[in-house]
Amino acid sequence: MTALLQGIGLQRSYGPTPALRGIDFEIGAGEIVAVTGPSGCGKSTLLHCLAGILRVDAGEVRYRDQDLGLWSEANRSKLRRTEFGVLFQFGQLVPELTAAENVALPLLLAGSGRREARKAATLWLGRFGVGDLADQLPGKMSGGQQQRCAVARALVTEPKVLFADEPTGALDALTGEQVLTEIVHIAREQGASVVLVTHDAQIAAYADREITLRDGVVDRSGLGLEIGS
Amino acid sequence: MKTATLAKLAVAGSRTDKFRMAFTAVSSALAAVVLLAAATVAAVPELVNPDDGSDKWNEQYSSTLIREPGLRPGVVLTLLLLAVPVLFLAGQSIRFGSPARDRRLAAMRLAGATPGQAVLIAATETAVAALLGSIVGTGAFLLLRVLLDRRNADGTLPLPTDVLPSALAVTGVLVLVPVLAALIGAFLLRRVIITPLGVVRRVRTRSPRLWPGVLILVGVFAPLLIRRLGEVLARWISGDLMLVVAFVAVLLAAVAVIVGTGWIAYTAGRLLHRFGRRPAMLLAGRQLMADPWNGSRTLAALLAALVVGAGVLGYRAFMQTELAARDEAWAARGDVIGDPGLDSFYLNSVDLVRIAVAVGVVVAAAGIMVALAESIVSRRRTYAGLVAAGVPRRVLGASIAWQTLAPLVPAVLVALTVGVSLLRGVATTATGGGGASCSGTEAECFEGSPNWVQYPEVTKAVPVPLGDLLLLGGGAVAIMLVVVGVGLVLLRSSTDLDELRVA
Amino acid sequence: MSTSHLMLGLLSVGPQHGYDLKRAHDERLPQAKPLAFGQVYATLGRLERDGLVEQAGQDRDGGPDRTTYAITAAGREKLGEWLAAVEPPAPYVNSVLFAKVVVSLLASGATAATDYLVAQRAAHTTRMRELTAVKTTRESTAGDIVAADYAIAHLDADLRWLQATLLRITDLHREVTA
Numbered sequence: 090m091t092a093l094l095q096g097i098g099l100q101r102s103y104g105p106t107p108a109l110r111g112i113d114f115e116i117g118a119g120e121i122v123a124v125t126g127p128s129g130c131g132k133s134t135l136l137h138c139l140a141g142i143l144r145v146d147a148g149e150v151r152y153r154d155q156d157l158g159l160w161s162e163a164n165r166s167k168l169r170r171t172e173f174g175v176l177f178q179f180g181q182l183v184p185e186l187t188a189a190e191n192v193a194l195p196l197l198l199a200g201s202g203r204r205e206a207r208k209a210a211t212l213w214l215g216r217f218g219v220g221d222l223a224d225q226l227p228g229k230m231s232g233g234q235q236q237r238c239a240v241a242r243a244l245v246t247e248p249k250v251l252f253a254d255e256p257t258g259a260l261d262a263l264t265g266e267q268v269l270t271e272i273v274h275i276a277r278e279q280g281a282s283v284v285l286v287t288h289d290a291q292i293a294a295y296a297d298r299e300i301t302l303r304d305g306v307v308d309r310s311g312l313g314l315e316i317g318s
Numbered sequence: 319m320k321t322a323t324l325a326k327l328a329v330a331g332s333r334t335d336k337f338r339m340a341f342t343a344v345s346s347a348l349a350a351v352v353l354l355a356a357a358t359v360a361a362v363p364e365l366v367n368p369d370d371g372s373d374k375w376n377e378q379y380s381s382t383l384i385r386e387p388g389l390r391p392g393v394v395l396t397l398l399l400l401a402v403p404v405l406f407l408a409g410q411s412i413r414f415g416s417p418a419r420d421r422r423l424a425a426m427r428l429a430g431a432t433p434g435q436a437v438l439i440a441a442t443e444t445a446v447a448a449l450l451g452s453i454v455g456t457g458a459f460l461l462l463r464v465l466l467d468r469r470n471a472d473g474t475l476p477l478p479t480d481v482l483p484s485a486l487a488v489t490g491v492l493v494l495v496p497v498l499a500a501l502i503g504a505f506l507l508r509r510v511i512i513t514p515l516g517v518v519r520r521v522r523t524r525s526p527r528l529w530p531g532v533l534i535l536v537g538v539f540a541p542l543l544i545r546r547l548g549e550v551l552a553r554w555i556s557g558d559l560m561l562v563v564a565f566v567a568v569l570l571a572a573v574a575v576i577v578g579t580g581w582i583a584y585t586a587g588r589l590l591h592r593f594g595r596r597p598a599m600l601l602a603g604r605q606l607m608a609d610p611w612n613g614s615r616t617l618a619a620l621l622a623a624l625v626v627g628a629g630v631l632g633y634r635a636f637m638q639t640e641l642a643a644r645d646e647a648w649a650a651r652g653d654v655i656g657d658p659g660l661d662s663f664y665l666n667s668v669d670l671v672r673i674a675v676a677v678g679v680v681v682a683a684a685g686i687m688v689a690l691a692e693s694i695v696s697r698r699r700t701y702a703g704l705v706a707a708g709v710p711r712r713v714l715g716a717s718i719a720w721q722t723l724a725p726l727v728p729a730v731l732v733a734l735t736v737g738v739s740l741l742r743g744v745a746t747t748a749t750g751g752g753g754a755s756c757s758g759t760e761a762e763c764f765e766g767s768p769n770w771v772q773y774p775e776v777t778k779a780v781p782v783p784l785g786d787l788l789l790l791g792g793g794a795v796a797i798m799l800v801v802v803g804v805g806l807v808l809l810r811s812s813t814d815l816d817e818l819r820v821a
Numbered sequence: 822m823s824t825s826h827l828m829l830g831l832l833s834v835g836p837q838h839g840y841d842l843k844r845a846h847d848e849r850l851p852q853a854k855p856l857a858f859g860q861v862y863a864t865l866g867r868l869e870r871d872g873l874v875e876q877a878g879q880d881r882d883g884g885p886d887r888t889t890y891a892i893t894a895a896g897r898e899k900l901g902e903w904l905a906a907v908e909p910p911a912p913y914v915n916s917v918l919f920a921k922v923v924v925s926l927l928a929s930g931a932t933a934a935t936d937y938l939v940a941q942r943a944a945h946t947t948r949m950r951e952l953t954a955v956k957t958t959r960e961s962t963a964g965d966i967v968a969a970d971y972a973i974a975h976l977d978a979d980l981r982w983l984q985a986t987l988l989r990i991t992d993l994h995r996e997v998t999a
Binding site: 137140142143162163166167168169170171173175177181183184185186190194195197198203242243 | 595596597600601604605607608609700703704705706707708709710711713815
């Protein structure tokens with residue numbers, strides 16, 4: 090049975106600089122996979138390619154056995170707001186919208202009515218312990234609270250795959266742990282898969298397994314050592 | 319800081335920077351052309367009548383505006399005034415931020431530059447581009463001079479192409495345009511804080527107060543009441559003073575429209591947010607509420623141009639009616655119809671003002687475009703995050719369109735109404751003809767005597783120039799659609815995730 | 822840290838049987854190696870001999886498994902001293918890991934060293950994952966989590982050290998073979 094999401098021989102460059110030099114990746118339903126490696130190794134690029142945010146220069150990204158490279162920008166956009174959830178380190182919430190409006194946005198785009206969307210948004214914010222901030226602007230919240238709202242927004246559509254890029258990077262250890270624990274709980278509940286990019290071994294330990302990158306390729310040793318495939 | 323370093327730092331750049339330089343150069347070239355035109359008209363030699371020392375007309379020109387020494391200063395002044403918004407536009411381009419430029423400026427701060435020095439670098443960028451532009455503009459002007467040097471059938475020149483502006487004037491323009499553009503630019507950056515960690519735009523979050531809104535309503539309805547009010551007040555105030563009162567009232571209204579743009583933007587945002595169904599309207603409404611003053615100064619300039627434009631159209635309609643009434647009256651008594659040349663002169667000068675207004679509208683729209691571009695670029699991270707999360711670009715584009723047009727349409731309608739009301743409040747009818755003549759001695763001349771000939775008056779109603787107004791308003795909206803279009807293109811490149819390297 | 826101090830600490834709560842002490846130890850220090858009964862009674866014997874602990878009561882049959890022990894005043898004092906003292910930050914490193922890594926890199930062949938390092942890292946990360954799973958289980962107590970945190974932090978430190986040493990050893994090796 091093919092994995093839910095696969096990357097086959099992915100290559101991607103930024104201008105003259107290669108970021109991915111032939112990466113194979115796969116993740117099954119309900120799995121949590123960590124992508125680790127030193128800075129500049131390409132892990133964020135891998136995440137962007139797998140989520141369909143960036144197009145690959147070579148190789149294939151297959152979701153449910155379909156080549157995402159053949160999809161139009163509009164369809165990939167739709168995928169990102171229905172079956173995928175995306176969570177970055179910062180800068181995700183629209184500063185002019187309240188927390189509830191931010192979380193409700195994907196639902197509104199899917200055609201939900203304003204009232205239902207708001208109800209669902211408040212519910213999800215409550216699950217992450219920030220329900221009383223529903224009508225607050227992000228600028229008035231702490232980093233931890235903002236990130237919880239961002240997680241709520243990423244999960245409000247109950248995605249099949251959550252892509253998290255250093256989600257706790259801007260948080261202190263305790264808040265980060267709380268957020269990550271919540272993410273793991275909800276992912277297990279919903280049977281969602283999680284692609285977790287991090288450079289921190291303790292964060293990576295939340296995953297079921299780990300893949301280490303180095304200079305755009307998979308590092309089987311995890312230590313930067315040359316070993317045969 | 320050494321000049322060489324300054325110059326080098328100022329011209330380092332990426333694609334947005336090149337666009338900004340081009341924009342500044344083009345506006346500076348335009349400003350240079352206009353200024354040189356003013357200098358040329360000022361350089362037309364003042365001839366003196368050898369007999370009595372009075373002013374003599376420069377007969378070699380066909381246009382009375384240039385022939386009569388009394389009218390020339392007015393022309394020069396108008397051209398100078400026209401150059402001001404164009405120069406302002408050149409200075410405005412400093413607001414075309416870009417991630418590359420923000421990083422450059424922040425890095426300089428990090429390396430020890432003071433905020434003043436960072437602004438100096440940005441302003442020098444503008445100055446260099448403006449200098450290039452004014453050189454090109456001077457060249458263009460000289461070329462135009464040669465190309466437009468044509469004589470009419472009667473040997474007169476339509477434009478003063480036989481006169482060169484003084485060397486002093488040319489040098490003055492080449493120096494003044496870059497310096498002024500840089501100064502304006504530096505002034506416009508006062509809301510931007512350049513920190514070592516990045517460039518931040520300080521947003522005026524104070525929500526607009528209610529009084530401009532009230533004033534706008536007053537301004538719209540007051541002219542309708544002027545007549546009524548006038549009759550009431552006439553018992554206590556003399557006619558002239560009343561005119562002043564009326565003028566002041568309407569001026570306040572016009573000012574309110576301009577000052578109240580923040581309130582208009584904020585209210586438009588609230589309505590969008592409250593009643594909007596689609597996410598694009600929600601985004602636009604919130605953005606307007608959060609930052610109602612963004613670009614409002616240039617919107618105010620646009621509205622001012624529209625108020626003046628509507629007023630001019632009203633005046634033109636009035637003048638036309640007056641002339642028509644006079645023609646009718648004179649025809650009724652069998653007299654010769656007035657001088658068509660003079661008639662068309664007056665109408666033409668009004669038309670010139672119309673052209674100036676049109677230019678003003680275009681320049682103001684360009685200013686709005688600059689403000690919009692700055693707003694989009696400074697929010698690129700948010701937009702990129704939204705695109706990454708799956709929000710279609712189409713929705714973001716729609717939000718930008720709503721954000722720009724929602725305050726615009728009602729504002730345009732109000733501005734046009736105020737402008738026209740200005741005129742209609744003063745006069746809704748035009749009278750021509752009238753007067754009397756008497757042939758006889760002074761003792762015999764009184765009303766009712768057989769020598770007294772009373773000429774008939776003709777009064778016509780001044781029509782509201784709806785067609786022209788529609789053209790003016792529609793033109794303004796059309797230009798704004800172009801501005802929105804440019805904004806959408808900018809959005810596309812701003813959210814090009816390949817270029818962004820989102821964290 | 823010796824088992825004596827631990828026993829004293831557990832007894833400071835109140836007099837208990839040897840069996841209770843073992844249960845208390847395993848409960849309060851989860852994830853640690855469970856205490857053997859023999860060790861409990863041996864330690865209690867030592868403590869009694871040193872006057873830090875006394876027999877507080879005897880059940881019908883007598884014998885060590887039915888004796889209740891209680892902490893003495895001297896015992897409380899000793900306990901207080903130990904709690905107030907700072908643990909010396911490891912002046913001598915005696916970790917097996919350290920020894921193995923250094924020796925394997927300097928002496929054994931490149932392939933063997935690499936294999937060992939890769940296997941060690943895999944073992945570390947697997948254990949970290951297991952411990953993290955404890956943290957995310959809803960049934961875990963605060964004690965469970967604190968204990969898991971301690972172990973995870975140390976495993977993480979090992980990994981970091983492994984990485985850094987690798988880089989240094991390459992330099993050193995180059996120096997030596999230059």
